[in-house]
Amino acid sequence: MFVLIAGGGRTGARLASLLMNGNYKVRMIENRRALLTHLHQELPTEVIYEGNPIDPNTLEQAGIREAHALAAVASDDSTNLALCFLAKTMFGVPRTIARVNNPTNTWLFNEKFHVDVALNQADVLAHLIEEEMSVGDMMTLFKIRRGRYSVVEEKVAPGAKGIGLQLKNMGFEEHCVIAAIIRDGKMTLPRGDSTFQEGDEIVAVTSPEGAQKLAELLAHPVYPVRENKTVK
């Protein structure tokens, strides 16, 4: 898979290394002198294409016609919007992903500009921080349908309230389903009479309410679990 990255700021550079580690073919377009010096120290020369990312000739020479995806991560929103539009309408790129710099521009990042996925850095970060504050050591593996439900993983802390309780008595009701218990590296599918032990890793599909309840049962008892999840 070949991914073309337009914009070589911090996000672009990080994305390029990440994708290269995953054996993707990557090329990045950037024309700002100051950034290029830095990029050449971080990335192999053949990955970097010097030019204005919004110039269609540059895009073509960088191989956009062969790209499976375009990541528009420039620091200017109109550039990212125009890039997605050009990628799809002029060059037939199958998938476009754009970075939103200014949250007030989010409304434009949709099919009218041929944006498949829009990522608003400030928003993503804010949600992650909120989550970290509210549910302790719980790790979100992925979000389902953009947010409300998540698949989470959490380790059962020593002395946690849920140790020894049978699953059917934990009172999750409709908010949370325990999907797997990983004990000593082996996974078991939980039943109603399954119990948690210290050190178990629990995988669950849950709503925010369920996550709160899960945290109360699995976290270390002195960890402050907040009643009110939203941080103002």
Added chain:
Amino acid sequence: MNFIIVGCGRVGAELAYRMFKSGHRIVVVDSNKEAFNRLHPDFRGRTLEGEGLAESVLERAGIKEAHGLAAVTNSDTLNAVVAHTARAFYNVPVVVARNYDPSLRMVIEAFGLQTVSSTYWGAQRVEELLTNPSEKMVYSAGNGEVEVYEVVISEAWNGRTLSELLGSLEQCYPVAITRAGRSSLPEATMQLQTGDVLNVSSTFEGIGALSSRLASNSKDKKAEA
């Protein structure tokens, strides 16, 4: 009619004042309020400080009732994106985007937008005036790819036909000929007279070829005589 102008640089300020004088209701948007100092002191339209891409700014500018929008900032991508937004999100009937950097004209054209490339057009006009001061451009189509010129028939071509003059020129078509203040549609067989004013629709290359033909044939005539 209601028009929105995004970008209050030299082009935006001039456009705003012209259209205001023609009796239109104008709103000028710019993210920098200092830019409004460029407006003519008699301008009585609205000014709105804000980002041209913000939904709230466009709506306060009255985009839902606008008859047209001009995106004339000095960023080609911003102009393309603002103009496309006006058309695709609000169905503004007429939108025009200014092309600032000629190498990025393709970006605006890729959106299928009407564009005015003042940099490209200006440079071409200056070249025309410097290299062919005798020909006069009277109309410019698109961004100057095709223009209508006015040339005066010299003595050298007196009595010869129009098809002799234009016959083998591929990028130059006659549109009107004016003799003694009366114009007519030109015919290929018509005999030219000294002082006839000929209008041709032509590319830059075409008018260059016509000019040199008028010049070289007059020399030939002199050589013959």
